[in-house]
Amino acid sequence: MGRLSELFEPETVAVIGATDRKGAVGRAILENLSSGFAGEVVPINPNRETVLGYECYPDVESAPSVDLAVVIVPPPVVLQTLREIGESGTEHVVVITAGFGETGGEGAERERELREIAEEYDLNVVGPNSLGIMSTPVGMNATFGPEHALEGSISFMSQSGAFITAVLDWANDQQIGFRDVVSLGNKSVLEETDFVREWGDDSETDVIIGYLEDIEAGDEFIRVARSVTDETPIVLVKSGRTDAGAHAASSHTGAIAGSERAYETGLQQAGVLRAQSVQELFDYARALSGLPAPESGDVAVVTNAGGPGVLTTDAVGDSTLEMASLTEETVAALSESMPDEANVYNPIDIIGDADVDRFGEALDTALSDPNVGSAVVVSAPTAVLTYDDLAEVVIETRERHGKPVVTSMMGGKRARAAEEALRESGIPNYFDPARAVSGLDALARYRDVRERTRDEPEAFDVDRERARKILERAKSRPGNQLGIESMDLLEAYGVPTPNGSVVDDPADARELAESIDGDVVMKIASPEIAHKSDIGGVKVGVPDAEVYDAYEDLIARARNYQPDAGILGVQVQEMLDLDDSTETILGVNRDPQFGPLLLFGLGGIFVEILEDTSVRVAPIGESEARDMIDDVKASPLLAGARGREPANTDAVVEAIQRLSQLVTDFPAILELDINPLVAGPTNAQAIDLVVTVDTEKL
Missing domain, CATH: 3.40.50.261 (Succinyl-CoA synthetase domains)
Incomplete structure (x- = not known):
């Protein structure tokens, strides 16, 4: 793609679909351009010789070379028009025409083809379904809105064209000026991150503001916005603040870190100030x-x-x-x-x-x-x-x-x-x-x-191939889910776990228990039984002599509770001293826009009741991992409240970073719960594990 600054500083603008018919969009755009644009305006319409006093050309090929093409032709004609624009050498296009992805079916297919043409000819396309764009330094109003923007230093993008028309009417009354204004439309090619990057490089833009309904690529947006906000503030109104993704979540983390929280966290990490109303948006921007x-x-x-x-x-x-x-x-x-x-x-x-x-x-x-x-x-x-x-x-x-x-x-x-x-x-x-x-x-x-201070994520020495092989086990598991039988996944990435393993025979269980100092904890191993303690599927403090019978009892309880569940055996695990430890939760939920969301909070049975958690978008460095701990209201428990010995928070921080690396390395991990991660005075150990895998991404 070419430089977007040329999109806002054209010397020649073609209006493809220009007309002098009253009430037509093609006329409104031509009139708006005529009223202040310092450059040349070129109408294109095969059915007109002149339009509003301008010489009119029948097609793109016969017209003079232009810097920006504004397209207002019927939807079936748009794709061929784009090809002609690409052949002419013009790089910048605004597609006003609607009838694309927003209509579904045939329109969605048409938008897919539009993207392919844009890629083939390296076109910068705004829209389709766009109100248009403005640039006050050159007096360009290539929109069909009723108002011209006053000149100023605020650059403004919006996913809603109607929002722009209303804002400009109000802003003119308030004497608020703008530099560039963009109606994003369907964002088939150019989207919010492209304009954040462009305006961040523009020394004349003092503030970037926007109204967004979604963000196409959250991870890229965070990366670009982080850099831009070092010098230029960004303020956004994000609509649709319902927790739309939470109903599909099956883990603790998925239920707590829903879609809206992903936006809240992602924008915060990007350094974006979020306004809750239009009034706030401009109150912030003016200051x-x-x-x-x-x-x-x-x-x-x-x-x-x-x-x-x-x-x-x-x-x-x-x-x-x-x-x-x-x-x-x-x-x-x-x-x-x-x-x-x-x-x-x-x-x-x-x-x-x-x-x-x-x-x-x-x-x-x-x-x-x-x-x-x-x-x-x-x-x-x-x-x-x-x-x-x-x-x-x-x-x-x-x-x-x-x-x-x-x-x-x-x-x-x-x-x-x-x-x-x-x-x-x-x-x-x-x-x-x-x-x-x-x-x-x-x-x-x-x-x-x-x-703010930011540090790069640390690259730990891990066994990635071992982790991949463990994740592949999910291909043979119901729901593509792994459980405590896959604790070695954490070991592959250096997250400590207690001594123990899953066995499928009571004699083997007793032999394993005898090799572990002290009493043991025993848990039913079945990815299909999520809440083991609810069915009596966990036994704590089992002495060696009782391990055989405890194994049989756990299997029987699981069979009675869910006869069709796949049971892999029983986990026999070293029992930790929890008197001076704190149970926390460490988890991941993969958001469709922002990618893996890390969650940390108070663990055990209280996580869904108290919801005292913090969230970050992975990958993160040490400082953000520490911030995750500090953001939790219960963090004083880790510091040794009420005379307890302080937990080793350095170990917790490292566990968060290692999990961040794991889920960044493997996009196939959709959800992951370590509940609890026991934080003690000397270390932090993962006691339980549930992982949901998209096996097609392995």
Whole structure:
């Protein structure tokens, strides 16, 4: 593919399907291009000699060479048109026409052929089923929407064309500008990751925002977005937040780490800020596009109104920010300069008769405090305060201190002129103080993104061929599932397991038990019986003399519970001392978009009840493995709560990394549960195992 920057900077645009018929999409796009595009417009339509005063060409072959082709012909004609575009040497195409994958059946087949043609001719295709694209620097509006975007530094993509038309109408009213706008359509060729990569390389794009319903290749998106967010913030609204994939999951991990959690985790790992609404999306974007990141999350509030000041304080408490603790010097300076009735602590309430000079002095003093990372100026209109003058003071004070400041000048027409001056200086104004805090919160969260530490996954010395042979056993198992009889899969990747194995004879069970120091644990070995303890399929603390009878009893219980279950025998295993240990769960569920999701949490019988777990998309390095442990509320148990000896968290971290390597090496592993992974003072050992395998991928 060629550089996407050429998609947004064409000198010549062809409109294939241009027409002067009123109400037609081909006319709307031509009119939009005519109203501001600095380059040449070339209509193509075999049934017209001219269109809206432009010379019209019958086909692509007879038209002049173009940089961008916009296609609005009937669905059956699109594929041949694409071939003609490819033969002409044009690389960039926007397919407006609908009737492809979104309709299923014949349309889906047509979209498959479209992808093949694009690959054959190396075409960059936006769509099909797209509203079009815009680029304000060159005045290009190649959409059939009713609004032109104002010029700005925000680049915007959307899977919904209707969302774009609504947003542009609102954004124009709010004086919010854009650099590039893309309606992704069906994403048959170009998708969100391509535009994130392009805009990340564009020095004129300050913020990337988007509305997405899905992400095509989550693993690639994470890799690209991680790099981009080092310099350029990304804010997304992701719709469809239901746990659509959980109903198909058969393991603990699959039930807990469903589709929505995959998006939540993947976007977080990518450094993307997720907005929950359109309002939040633009509140974040306005702050991120105009203000520097704060050095800390400590906020000062300066206000002339007690009630709004309290609302602002509450909003800070609901965010990742904190109210700044002012130094004694700051409090003394405020006490000297403010009226006796003022509150010189935080929030700084300079009371209702404050004029612009008092506001300026209070804000200057607050921003001079080393404990203050940013500030919110909250004001209600009064007869002694002019918002235009207040805006000038806020602008000058912010520039002098270099710290981010947002405002909440509450009001209507009184705030409009001031709002425009603030906007031109990069300072967003919000009517609602809570939204002002939300904007600052986005800045602080993005600061954390830029300061994050990432390490490459460690490549452990493992026996990959041994693991592959073990996984191939699933081909002969019901449901392609392996159980505790395959604990050697973990051993192949260096995850410790207790001494023991599965035997299919009671005499062998007794012989094995005699070779193990102390009493043993015995479990029925059947991949088809998931919850062994529920049927009495587990015996703990069995002495050697009772092993033979315990074996017979376990087999009988399994037969009574599920007569048709495949029983491989009984696992005889070393019994661990759990008094100073913590049972955890370590698992994997393979998400169709993001790939393997690692899950860690409190294990044993409580995992589905408490759901105290953390999730990451594999592969991960040591720092992310440690973060997984720290994110779990029950992590103090591992640190030795209530006088217990601390667990060896280094061993747990290594087990997480080794499992990450295993499931990255073998895409055939769909689900895997180690429950429990027992974390003790000296090591971490896997006690139980269930694995579901896609045998066609082995």
